[in-house]
Amino acid sequence: PQYDLIVRNADIATVGDRYRADIGVRDGRIVAIAQGLEGPAARELDAAGRLVTPGGVDGHCHFDQPTNDGSRYADDFYTGTRSAACGGTTTVLPFALQQRGSSIQAAVDDYHQRANGKAVIDYAFHLIVAEATKDVTQRELPMLIEKGYTSFKIYMTYDDLKLADRQIIEVLATARKHGAMTMIHAENSDCIAWLTEQLLDAGLTAPRYHASSRPMAVEREATHRAIALAELIDTPILIVHVSGREAIEQIHWARGRGLPIHAETCPQYMFLSAEDLGIDPDDPMHGARCICSPPPRDKANQQFIWNGLSSGLFTIVSSDHAPFNMEGPHGKRAAGEGAAFDRVPNGVPGVETRLPLLMSEGVLGGRIDIHRFVELTATNPARLYGLYPRKGTIAVGSDADLVVWDQFPEGQERVLDNSMLHHAVDYTPYEGMRMRAWPATTVSRGRLVWHEGRFLAEAGSGEFLPCLRPQVPRASNPLEKWL
Ligand code: URP
Ligand code: ZN
Numbered sequence: 236p237q238y239d240l241i242v243r244n245a246d247i248a249t250v251g252d253r254y255r256a257d258i259g260v261r262d263g264r265i266v267a268i269a270q271g272l273e274g275p276a277a278r279e280l281d282a283a284g285r286l287v288t289p290g291g292v293d294g295h296c297h298f299d300q301p302t303n304d305g306s307r308y309a310d311d312f313y314t315g316t317r318s319a320a321c322g323g324t325t326t327v328l329p330f331a332l333q334q335r336g337s338s339i340q341a342a343v344d345d346y347h348q349r350a351n352g353k354a355v356i357d358y359a360f361h362l363i364v365a366e367a368t369k370d371v372t373q374r375e376l377p378m379l380i381e382k383g384y385t386s387f388k389i390y391m392t393y394d395d396l397k398l399a400d401r402q403i404i405e406v407l408a409t410a411r412k413h414g415a416m417t418m419i420h421a422e423n424s425d426c427i428a429w430l431t432e433q434l435l436d437a438g439l440t441a442p443r444y445h446a447s448s449r450p451m452a453v454e455r456e457a458t459h460r461a462i463a464l465a466e467l468i469d470t471p472i473l474i475v476h477v478s479g480r481e482a483i484e485q486i487h488w489a490r491g492r493g494l495p496i497h498a499e500t501c502p503q504y505m506f507l508s509a510e511d512l513g514i515d516p517d518d519p520m521h522g523a524r525c526i527c528s529p530p531p532r533d534k535a536n537q538q539f540i541w542n543g544l545s546s547g548l549f550t551i552v553s554s555d556h557a558p559f560n561m562e563g564p565h566g567k568r569a570a571g572e573g574a575a576f577d578r579v580p581n582g583v584p585g586v587e588t589r590l591p592l593l594m595s596e597g598v599l600g601g602r603i604d605i606h607r608f609v610e611l612t613a614t615n616p617a618r619l620y621g622l623y624p625r626k627g628t629i630a631v632g633s634d635a636d637l638v639v640w641d642q643f644p645e646g647q648e649r650v651l652d653n654s655m656l657h658h659a660v661d662y663t664p665y666e667g668m669r670m671r672a673w674p675a676t677t678v679s680r681g682r683l684v685w686h687e688g689r690f691l692a693e694a695g696s697g698e699f700l701p702c703l704r705p706q707v708p709r710a711s712n713p714l715e716k717w718l
Protein backbone atom coordinates (compact mmCIF):
# COMPACT_ATOMS: atom_id res chain seq x y z
CA PRO A 236 0.00 0.00 0.00
CA GLN A 237 0.94 3.58 -0.59
CA TYR A 238 0.35 4.51 3.06
CA ASP A 239 0.77 2.70 6.36
CA LEU A 240 -2.04 4.78 7.83
CA ILE A 241 -4.59 7.33 6.67
CA VAL A 242 -6.40 9.39 9.30
CA ARG A 243 -9.60 10.45 7.52
CA ASN A 244 -11.81 13.50 8.10
CA ALA A 245 -9.52 15.13 10.62
CA ASP A 246 -10.36 18.60 11.94
CA ILE A 247 -6.70 19.61 11.98
CA ALA A 248 -5.51 22.39 14.29
CA THR A 249 -1.99 23.83 14.22
CA VAL A 250 -0.60 27.12 15.50
CA GLY A 251 -1.49 28.92 12.29
CA ASP A 252 -4.28 26.91 10.72
CA ARG A 253 -7.48 24.93 11.09
CA TYR A 254 -8.93 22.85 8.26
CA ARG A 255 -10.54 19.53 7.39
CA ALA A 256 -8.34 16.94 5.61
CA ASP A 257 -7.01 13.40 5.52
CA ILE A 258 -3.49 12.69 6.80
CA GLY A 259 -1.36 10.09 5.00
CA VAL A 260 1.44 8.40 6.93
CA ARG A 261 4.35 6.30 5.68
CA ASP A 262 7.39 5.06 7.62
CA GLY A 263 6.39 7.07 10.68
CA ARG A 264 6.17 10.40 8.88
CA ILE A 265 3.35 12.48 7.47
CA VAL A 266 3.76 12.22 3.70
CA ALA A 267 0.48 13.75 2.49
CA ILE A 268 -2.28 16.01 3.75
CA ALA A 269 -5.23 16.45 1.43
CA GLN A 270 -8.98 16.18 1.17
CA GLY A 271 -10.08 12.87 -0.31
CA LEU A 272 -6.62 11.33 -0.15
CA GLU A 273 -6.41 8.27 -2.40
CA GLY A 274 -5.19 5.05 -0.81
CA PRO A 275 -4.57 2.30 -0.50
CA ALA A 276 -3.47 2.31 3.13
CA ALA A 277 -2.62 -0.63 5.37
CA ARG A 278 -4.90 0.94 7.97
CA GLU A 279 -7.49 3.67 7.97
CA LEU A 280 -8.74 5.54 10.99
CA ASP A 281 -11.86 7.67 10.61
CA ALA A 282 -11.52 10.74 12.81
CA ALA A 283 -15.13 11.56 11.83
CA GLY A 284 -14.63 15.31 11.99
CA ARG A 285 -13.00 15.23 15.39
CA LEU A 286 -10.31 17.66 16.41
CA VAL A 287 -6.78 16.44 15.64
CA THR A 288 -3.81 18.23 17.21
CA PRO A 289 -0.06 17.55 17.12
CA GLY A 290 1.12 14.99 19.66
CA GLY A 291 2.05 16.77 22.86
CA VAL A 292 5.66 17.63 23.64
CA ASP A 293 6.17 17.63 27.41
CA GLY A 294 9.23 19.78 27.98
CA HIS A 295 9.55 19.05 31.70
CA CYS A 296 9.04 15.70 33.40
CA HIS A 297 10.99 13.50 35.80
CA PHE A 298 11.23 9.75 35.24
CA ASP A 299 13.48 7.41 37.22
CA GLN A 300 15.63 10.32 38.37
CA PRO A 301 18.06 9.43 41.15
CA THR A 302 17.35 11.00 44.58
CA ASN A 303 19.47 10.99 47.71
CA ASP A 304 16.90 11.34 50.50
CA GLY A 305 15.37 7.86 50.40
CA SER A 306 12.47 8.97 48.21
CA ARG A 307 11.98 7.37 44.81
CA TYR A 308 10.21 8.58 41.68
CA ALA A 309 7.35 6.17 41.10
CA ASP A 310 7.56 6.21 37.30
CA ASP A 311 10.35 4.75 35.26
CA PHE A 312 10.65 5.26 31.51
CA TYR A 313 8.08 2.56 30.80
CA THR A 314 5.27 3.67 33.09
CA GLY A 315 6.09 7.35 32.62
CA THR A 316 6.00 7.25 28.82
CA ARG A 317 2.97 4.92 28.86
CA SER A 318 1.12 7.48 30.94
CA ALA A 319 2.26 10.28 28.61
CA ALA A 320 1.08 8.39 25.52
CA CYS A 321 -2.37 7.68 26.98
CA GLY A 322 -2.74 11.41 27.67
CA GLY A 323 -1.83 12.47 24.11
CA THR A 324 1.87 13.23 24.61
CA THR A 325 4.27 11.76 22.05
CA THR A 326 7.57 13.37 23.06
CA VAL A 327 8.99 13.82 26.54
CA LEU A 328 12.06 15.63 27.83
CA PRO A 329 13.08 14.29 31.25
CA PHE A 330 16.32 15.18 33.03
CA ALA A 331 19.72 13.50 33.22
CA LEU A 332 20.92 14.63 36.64
CA GLN A 333 24.60 15.30 37.30
CA GLN A 334 25.67 14.02 40.72
CA ARG A 335 28.12 16.31 42.49
CA GLY A 336 31.65 14.99 42.19
CA SER A 337 30.72 13.21 38.98
CA SER A 338 30.61 14.16 35.32
CA ILE A 339 27.52 15.03 33.31
CA GLN A 340 28.53 12.41 30.75
CA ALA A 341 28.19 9.76 33.48
CA ALA A 342 24.65 11.00 34.14
CA VAL A 343 23.84 10.86 30.42
CA ASP A 344 25.18 7.31 30.09
CA ASP A 345 23.23 6.21 33.14
CA TYR A 346 20.07 7.86 31.89
CA HIS A 347 20.29 6.20 28.48
CA GLN A 348 20.42 2.87 30.27
CA ARG A 349 17.32 3.76 32.25
CA ALA A 350 15.40 4.75 29.10
CA ASN A 351 16.65 2.14 26.69
CA GLY A 352 14.26 -0.76 26.17
CA LYS A 353 11.58 0.96 28.23
CA ALA A 354 10.36 4.18 26.63
CA VAL A 355 7.27 3.77 24.44
CA ILE A 356 7.36 7.24 22.87
CA ASP A 357 10.23 9.42 21.70
CA TYR A 358 12.39 11.22 24.21
CA ALA A 359 15.23 13.68 24.52
CA PHE A 360 17.19 14.64 27.63
CA HIS A 361 17.72 17.92 29.38
CA LEU A 362 20.84 17.99 31.55
CA ILE A 363 20.76 19.10 35.19
CA VAL A 364 23.99 20.92 35.97
CA ALA A 365 24.55 20.46 39.71
CA GLU A 366 28.19 21.53 39.71
CA ALA A 367 29.46 24.10 37.24
CA THR A 368 33.19 23.46 37.37
CA LYS A 369 35.45 24.77 34.60
CA ASP A 370 35.61 21.26 33.19
CA VAL A 371 31.82 21.18 33.00
CA THR A 372 31.30 24.60 31.44
CA GLN A 373 34.32 24.62 29.14
CA ARG A 374 34.61 21.00 28.03
CA GLU A 375 31.66 18.78 28.94
CA LEU A 376 28.75 21.05 28.11
CA PRO A 377 30.12 22.18 24.72
CA MET A 378 30.78 18.54 23.81
CA LEU A 379 27.31 17.40 24.96
CA ILE A 380 25.60 20.28 23.14
CA GLU A 381 27.24 19.09 19.92
CA LYS A 382 25.91 15.58 20.59
CA GLY A 383 22.29 16.77 20.87
CA TYR A 384 21.84 17.71 24.53
CA THR A 385 21.09 21.36 23.92
CA SER A 386 19.18 22.35 27.06
CA PHE A 387 20.05 22.29 30.72
CA LYS A 388 18.28 23.02 33.97
CA ILE A 389 19.93 24.78 36.85
CA TYR A 390 18.59 25.29 40.36
CA MET A 391 18.80 28.33 42.63
CA THR A 392 17.58 26.21 45.56
CA TYR A 393 17.91 22.66 47.04
CA ASP A 394 21.20 22.09 48.89
CA ASP A 395 22.46 19.32 46.63
CA LEU A 396 21.59 21.09 43.39
CA LYS A 397 21.78 24.86 43.81
CA LEU A 398 24.32 26.96 41.99
CA ALA A 399 25.74 30.22 43.28
CA ASP A 400 25.30 33.29 41.06
CA ARG A 401 28.86 33.02 39.78
CA GLN A 402 28.24 29.44 38.67
CA ILE A 403 24.96 30.45 37.04
CA ILE A 404 26.85 33.10 35.12
CA GLU A 405 29.38 30.51 33.89
CA VAL A 406 26.57 28.22 32.70
CA LEU A 407 24.76 31.08 30.96
CA ALA A 408 27.96 32.15 29.24
CA THR A 409 28.43 28.60 27.96
CA ALA A 410 24.82 28.50 26.78
CA ARG A 411 25.31 31.75 24.91
CA LYS A 412 28.57 30.74 23.30
CA HIS A 413 27.30 27.36 22.11
CA GLY A 414 23.65 28.19 21.47
CA ALA A 415 21.93 26.16 24.22
CA MET A 416 18.82 26.85 26.33
CA THR A 417 19.09 27.25 30.09
CA MET A 418 16.05 26.42 32.23
CA ILE A 419 16.12 28.00 35.68
CA HIS A 420 14.36 26.90 38.88
CA ALA A 421 14.01 30.29 40.53
CA GLU A 422 13.53 30.29 44.30
CA ASN A 423 15.77 31.96 46.87
CA SER A 424 17.43 29.19 48.85
CA ASP A 425 18.47 31.19 51.92
CA CYS A 426 14.99 32.63 52.37
CA ILE A 427 13.48 29.15 52.26
CA ALA A 428 16.04 27.81 54.74
CA TRP A 429 15.38 30.63 57.23
CA LEU A 430 11.61 30.45 56.93
CA THR A 431 11.64 26.68 57.26
CA GLU A 432 13.69 26.94 60.45
CA GLN A 433 11.28 29.49 61.93
CA LEU A 434 8.26 27.34 61.09
CA LEU A 435 9.75 24.13 62.46
CA ASP A 436 10.94 25.88 65.65
CA ALA A 437 7.37 27.08 66.17
CA GLY A 438 6.06 23.54 65.71
CA LEU A 439 4.34 24.42 62.43
CA THR A 440 5.15 21.25 60.55
CA ALA A 441 1.96 20.23 58.69
CA PRO A 442 1.99 20.03 54.86
CA ARG A 443 0.32 23.42 54.48
CA TYR A 444 3.37 25.15 55.97
CA HIS A 445 5.28 24.09 52.88
CA ALA A 446 3.53 27.01 51.17
CA SER A 447 4.45 29.35 54.07
CA SER A 448 8.10 28.35 53.69
CA ARG A 449 8.16 29.43 50.02
CA PRO A 450 6.05 32.59 49.66
CA MET A 451 5.91 34.49 46.41
CA ALA A 452 8.66 36.95 47.39
CA VAL A 453 11.06 34.00 47.40
CA GLU A 454 10.16 33.17 43.79
CA ARG A 455 9.96 36.83 42.74
CA GLU A 456 13.46 37.67 43.97
CA ALA A 457 15.06 34.66 42.32
CA THR A 458 13.15 35.24 39.08
CA HIS A 459 14.39 38.82 39.00
CA ARG A 460 17.95 37.71 39.71
CA ALA A 461 17.82 35.07 36.99
CA ILE A 462 16.57 37.69 34.54
CA ALA A 463 19.34 40.09 35.55
CA LEU A 464 22.02 37.44 35.07
CA ALA A 465 20.58 36.47 31.67
CA GLU A 466 20.55 40.15 30.67
CA LEU A 467 24.15 40.54 31.75
CA ILE A 468 25.25 37.54 29.71
CA ASP A 469 22.80 38.37 26.91
CA THR A 470 21.31 34.94 26.44
CA PRO A 471 17.78 33.48 26.37
CA ILE A 472 16.56 31.60 29.43
CA LEU A 473 13.40 29.77 30.40
CA ILE A 474 11.99 30.31 33.89
CA VAL A 475 10.39 26.96 34.74
CA HIS A 476 7.22 26.26 36.73
CA VAL A 477 6.07 29.87 37.23
CA SER A 478 3.43 29.79 39.97
CA GLY A 479 1.69 33.16 40.02
CA ARG A 480 1.47 36.90 39.85
CA GLU A 481 4.78 38.07 41.25
CA ALA A 482 7.06 35.99 39.03
CA ILE A 483 4.81 36.86 36.09
CA GLU A 484 5.28 40.55 36.80
CA GLN A 485 9.05 40.13 36.65
CA ILE A 486 8.82 38.29 33.33
CA HIS A 487 6.46 40.93 31.95
CA TRP A 488 8.93 43.62 32.98
CA ALA A 489 11.80 41.77 31.31
CA ARG A 490 9.85 41.32 28.08
CA GLY A 491 9.13 45.02 28.09
CA ARG A 492 12.88 45.58 28.01
CA GLY A 493 13.15 43.33 24.96
CA LEU A 494 14.90 40.55 26.85
CA PRO A 495 14.49 36.99 25.53
CA ILE A 496 13.03 35.61 28.76
CA HIS A 497 10.77 32.60 28.24
CA ALA A 498 8.42 31.18 30.83
CA GLU A 499 6.83 27.84 31.58
CA THR A 500 3.84 27.09 33.75
CA CYS A 501 2.17 23.83 34.71
CA PRO A 502 -1.38 22.57 35.41
CA GLN A 503 -0.74 22.58 39.18
CA TYR A 504 -0.69 26.39 39.07
CA MET A 505 -3.98 26.54 37.16
CA PHE A 506 -5.91 23.95 39.15
CA LEU A 507 -4.37 23.57 42.63
CA SER A 508 -4.12 26.12 45.40
CA ALA A 509 -2.40 26.37 48.77
CA GLU A 510 -5.72 25.25 50.26
CA ASP A 511 -5.08 21.82 48.77
CA LEU A 512 -2.17 21.51 51.22
CA GLY A 513 -4.59 22.21 54.09
CA ILE A 514 -5.39 20.01 57.01
CA ASP A 515 -7.85 17.15 56.61
CA PRO A 516 -8.90 16.30 60.18
CA ASP A 517 -8.95 12.58 59.36
CA ASP A 518 -5.59 12.57 57.61
CA PRO A 519 -3.07 15.27 58.57
CA MET A 520 -0.69 14.18 55.78
CA HIS A 521 -3.34 14.32 53.05
CA GLY A 522 -2.07 17.69 51.80
CA ALA A 523 1.37 16.19 51.11
CA ARG A 524 -0.04 14.97 47.82
CA CYS A 525 0.00 18.55 46.51
CA ILE A 526 3.43 19.54 47.86
CA CYS A 527 5.50 20.80 44.98
CA SER A 528 7.88 23.73 44.49
CA PRO A 529 7.08 26.49 43.95
CA PRO A 530 3.88 25.74 45.87
CA PRO A 531 0.41 26.27 44.45
CA ARG A 532 -0.81 29.79 45.34
CA ASP A 533 -4.37 31.12 45.74
CA LYS A 534 -7.32 31.36 43.35
CA ALA A 535 -6.47 34.94 42.31
CA ASN A 536 -3.05 33.71 41.22
CA GLN A 537 -4.63 30.94 39.15
CA GLN A 538 -6.35 33.72 37.20
CA PHE A 539 -2.99 35.46 36.65
CA ILE A 540 -1.67 32.21 35.20
CA TRP A 541 -4.64 31.96 32.81
CA ASN A 542 -4.12 35.59 31.79
CA GLY A 543 -0.45 34.84 31.05
CA LEU A 544 -1.48 31.83 28.98
CA SER A 545 -3.90 33.78 26.83
CA SER A 546 -1.77 36.93 26.55
CA GLY A 547 1.31 35.20 25.17
CA LEU A 548 3.46 35.73 28.26
CA PHE A 549 3.99 32.01 28.72
CA THR A 550 5.95 30.16 26.09
CA ILE A 551 5.14 26.61 27.16
CA VAL A 552 2.96 24.49 29.43
CA SER A 553 4.72 21.42 30.81
CA SER A 554 3.63 18.89 33.40
CA ASP A 555 6.67 18.95 35.73
CA HIS A 556 5.56 15.35 36.32
CA ALA A 557 7.41 14.51 39.55
CA PRO A 558 5.70 11.30 40.63
CA PHE A 559 5.92 10.14 44.24
CA ASN A 560 3.48 7.66 45.73
CA MET A 561 1.62 8.70 48.84
CA GLU A 562 2.06 5.27 50.42
CA GLY A 563 5.07 2.98 50.67
CA PRO A 564 8.68 3.25 51.80
CA HIS A 565 9.76 5.82 49.19
CA GLY A 566 6.65 7.99 49.03
CA LYS A 567 5.32 11.19 50.50
CA ARG A 568 4.43 9.61 53.84
CA ALA A 569 7.69 7.69 54.20
CA ALA A 570 9.03 9.96 56.95
CA GLY A 571 6.00 9.00 59.04
CA GLU A 572 2.63 10.42 60.01
CA GLY A 573 3.08 13.94 61.26
CA ALA A 574 6.53 14.29 59.67
CA ALA A 575 7.45 17.89 58.93
CA PHE A 576 6.69 19.33 55.50
CA ASP A 577 10.37 19.68 54.65
CA ARG A 578 10.76 15.88 54.72
CA VAL A 579 8.09 15.31 52.06
CA PRO A 580 9.50 14.82 48.55
CA ASN A 581 8.46 17.68 46.26
CA GLY A 582 6.41 17.18 43.14
CA VAL A 583 3.07 16.08 41.72
CA PRO A 584 2.22 13.66 38.92
CA GLY A 585 0.62 15.03 35.76
CA VAL A 586 2.16 13.79 32.51
CA GLU A 587 -1.12 12.15 31.43
CA THR A 588 -3.49 14.90 32.56
CA ARG A 589 -1.58 17.90 31.13
CA LEU A 590 -3.25 17.97 27.71
CA PRO A 591 -6.77 16.87 28.74
CA LEU A 592 -6.89 19.46 31.55
CA LEU A 593 -5.74 22.28 29.28
CA MET A 594 -8.12 21.19 26.50
CA SER A 595 -11.05 20.91 28.92
CA GLU A 596 -10.60 24.02 31.01
CA GLY A 597 -8.49 26.12 28.66
CA VAL A 598 -9.93 25.57 25.18
CA LEU A 599 -13.43 24.26 25.90
CA GLY A 600 -13.65 26.51 28.96
CA GLY A 601 -13.08 29.50 26.64
CA ARG A 602 -9.83 30.73 28.25
CA ILE A 603 -7.44 30.09 25.33
CA ASP A 604 -8.05 29.22 21.69
CA ILE A 605 -7.06 25.96 20.04
CA HIS A 606 -4.08 27.53 18.25
CA ARG A 607 -2.61 28.76 21.50
CA PHE A 608 -3.21 25.30 23.00
CA VAL A 609 -1.14 23.73 20.22
CA GLU A 610 1.56 26.38 20.56
CA LEU A 611 1.91 25.97 24.33
CA THR A 612 1.78 22.19 24.49
CA ALA A 613 3.56 21.07 21.32
CA THR A 614 4.97 23.63 18.89
CA ASN A 615 6.79 25.94 21.28
CA PRO A 616 8.41 23.20 23.38
CA ALA A 617 9.58 21.58 20.12
CA ARG A 618 11.03 24.92 18.96
CA LEU A 619 12.59 25.73 22.30
CA TYR A 620 14.37 22.39 22.52
CA GLY A 621 15.49 22.01 18.91
CA LEU A 622 12.97 19.37 17.83
CA TYR A 623 10.87 21.45 15.41
CA PRO A 624 9.56 20.71 12.77
CA ARG A 625 10.16 17.00 13.25
CA LYS A 626 8.02 17.30 16.40
CA GLY A 627 5.36 19.75 17.48
CA THR A 628 3.27 20.26 14.33
CA ILE A 629 1.14 18.55 11.69
CA ALA A 630 2.92 19.01 8.36
CA VAL A 631 4.26 16.95 5.48
CA GLY A 632 7.70 15.72 6.55
CA SER A 633 6.97 15.87 10.29
CA ASP A 634 6.74 12.74 12.41
CA ALA A 635 3.21 11.32 12.44
CA ASP A 636 2.53 12.26 16.06
CA LEU A 637 -1.16 13.05 16.47
CA VAL A 638 -3.96 13.25 19.00
CA VAL A 639 -7.57 12.58 17.97
CA TRP A 640 -9.85 14.13 20.60
CA ASP A 641 -13.07 12.93 22.17
CA GLN A 642 -15.25 15.74 23.50
CA PHE A 643 -18.02 15.22 26.02
CA PRO A 644 -21.12 17.43 26.08
CA GLU A 645 -22.20 19.28 29.19
CA GLY A 646 -23.61 16.90 31.74
CA GLN A 647 -21.67 13.97 30.25
CA GLU A 648 -18.18 14.98 31.35
CA ARG A 649 -15.79 12.23 32.40
CA VAL A 650 -14.97 12.41 36.09
CA LEU A 651 -11.25 12.00 36.60
CA ASP A 652 -10.25 9.06 38.72
CA ASN A 653 -6.73 7.76 39.32
CA SER A 654 -7.74 4.31 38.05
CA MET A 655 -8.16 5.87 34.56
CA LEU A 656 -4.49 6.83 34.48
CA HIS A 657 -1.48 4.80 33.38
CA HIS A 658 1.25 6.13 35.64
CA ALA A 659 2.58 4.07 38.57
CA VAL A 660 1.46 6.63 41.14
CA ASP A 661 -1.21 5.86 43.74
CA TYR A 662 -3.07 9.16 43.36
CA THR A 663 -3.76 12.12 41.11
CA PRO A 664 -4.09 15.61 42.58
CA TYR A 665 -6.89 16.25 40.06
CA GLU A 666 -9.18 13.46 41.34
CA GLY A 667 -12.85 14.31 40.78
CA MET A 668 -12.35 16.99 38.12
CA ARG A 669 -14.96 16.92 35.35
CA MET A 670 -13.17 16.46 32.04
CA ARG A 671 -14.77 17.81 28.88
CA ALA A 672 -12.23 16.15 26.59
CA TRP A 673 -9.86 13.20 26.51
CA PRO A 674 -7.62 11.74 23.79
CA ALA A 675 -9.49 9.05 21.86
CA THR A 676 -6.37 8.03 19.94
CA THR A 677 -2.70 8.91 20.23
CA VAL A 678 -0.50 8.25 17.19
CA SER A 679 3.27 8.15 17.73
CA ARG A 680 5.39 7.94 14.54
CA GLY A 681 2.40 6.42 12.77
CA ARG A 682 1.68 3.79 15.45
CA LEU A 683 -1.56 3.81 17.40
CA VAL A 684 -0.22 3.80 20.96
CA TRP A 685 -3.52 4.67 22.67
CA HIS A 686 -6.78 3.74 21.01
CA GLU A 687 -10.31 2.90 22.16
CA GLY A 688 -9.25 2.89 25.78
CA ARG A 689 -6.31 0.56 25.25
CA PHE A 690 -2.59 1.15 25.55
CA LEU A 691 -0.94 -0.59 22.60
CA ALA A 692 2.80 0.20 22.44
CA GLU A 693 5.76 -2.06 23.11
CA ALA A 694 8.34 -1.23 25.75
CA GLY A 695 11.43 0.14 24.04
CA SER A 696 9.61 1.34 20.90
CA GLY A 697 10.34 5.00 21.71
CA GLU A 698 13.46 6.52 20.17
CA PHE A 699 16.06 8.87 21.57
CA LEU A 700 15.99 12.27 19.85
CA PRO A 701 19.19 14.29 19.66
CA CYS A 702 18.18 17.94 19.85
CA LEU A 703 19.26 20.72 17.51
CA ARG A 704 19.90 24.22 18.81
CA PRO A 705 16.87 26.03 20.28
CA GLN A 706 14.91 28.03 17.70
CA VAL A 707 14.38 31.22 19.66
CA PRO A 708 15.34 34.78 18.93
CA ARG A 709 18.56 35.88 20.57
CA ALA A 710 18.95 39.15 22.37
CA SER A 711 19.37 42.26 20.28
CA ASN A 712 22.20 43.84 22.22
CA PRO A 713 25.18 41.51 22.07
CA LEU A 714 27.75 42.43 24.71
CA GLU A 715 30.63 40.71 22.99
CA LYS A 716 33.22 42.76 24.84
CA TRP A 717 32.35 40.91 28.03
CA LEU A 718 32.71 37.44 26.57
O1 URP B 1 8.36 20.20 43.28
C1 URP B 1 8.83 19.98 42.18
N1 URP B 1 8.60 20.80 41.18
N2 URP B 1 9.58 18.89 41.98
C2 URP B 1 10.20 18.50 40.80
C3 URP B 1 11.57 19.03 40.68
C4 URP B 1 11.61 20.42 40.16
O2 URP B 1 12.12 21.28 40.83
O3 URP B 1 11.12 20.67 39.06
ZN1 ZN C 1 12.30 22.85 39.46
Ligand code: ZN
Pocket residue numbers: 295296297555556557
Ligand atom coordinates in the same frame (compact mmCIF):
# COMPACT_ATOMS: atom_id res chain seq x y z
ZN1 ZN D 1 10.68 19.58 37.65
